[in-house]
Amino acid sequence: MTVISDVFIAFLLLVGAFFSLIAAFGVIRFPDVYTRNHAASKSATLGVMCILLATFLYFLVEDGFFSSRLLLGIAFFFITAPVAGHLISRAAYNSGVKMWDKSVRDDLKDKK
Amino acid sequence: MIGIVLKITLVLLAIAMLGFIYRLVKGPTTPDRIVALDAMGVILVSITAVLSMILGTSNFLDVILLIGILAFIGTVAYAKFLEKGEIIEYDRDQ
Numbered sequence: 566m567t568v569i570s571d572v573f574i575a576f577l578l579l580v581g582a583f584f585s586l587i588a589a590f591g592v593i594r595f596p597d598v599y600t601r602n603h604a605a606s607k608s609a610t611l612g613v614m615c616i617l618l619a620t621f622l623y624f625l626v627e628d629g630f631f632s633s634r635l636l637l638g639i640a641f642f643f644i645t646a647p648v649a650g651h652l653i654s655r656a657a658y659n660s661g662v663k664m665w666d667k668s669v670r671d672d673l674k675d676k677k
Numbered sequence: 678m679i680g681i682v683l684k685i686t687l688v689l690l691a692i693a694m695l696g697f698i699y700r701l702v703k704g705p706t707t708p709d710r711i712v713a714l715d716a717m718g719v720i721l722v723s724i725t726a727v728l729s730m731i732l733g734t735s736n737f738l739d740v741i742l743l744i745g746i747l748a749f750i751g752t753v754a755y756a757k758f759l760e761k762g763e764i765i766e767y768d769r770d771q
Contacts, residue, residue, distance in 0.1 A: 641746070
């Protein structure tokens, strides 16, 4: 039982670290702010949710401690991280940050 | 086994943090830097969770929620400052 839970916790930890690293590489390598925001807000959110779930399971298995704060943290990140990404992206567009010069479509330009 | 995995995770998260710091320093526009700071807050939450597992204490779990809330509030405030030029607007009939 503890071997199975250990393997599962280790898997969740490595998946979370992998997605965080993917977010960092996306933020380094993508060409403009919108694609960078896309990489950061999705991958980093999934990574932190995996790591918080691993922490929750670790304390549940090792100490028998049911941490409702961690569940609340997972729900909070799931709700707020996309909202924060949306706000940054919209503020960037309205303050006139240019898109990548190879992007072909700008649907928001005609709405104004 | 899980101790080694925890240390590997901590190193990978530190490398991710270095990547965000690179974008924070180099980023050509201000929204790039805000994106990097927001993601750094998220990585900092992960580091706190892993560190509380390494130390074997559950006393740091409040800090996770606190960093999450503060990072969200800071991001929203900065986005509003970029868009409208002020964070808390005056009333219209003042």
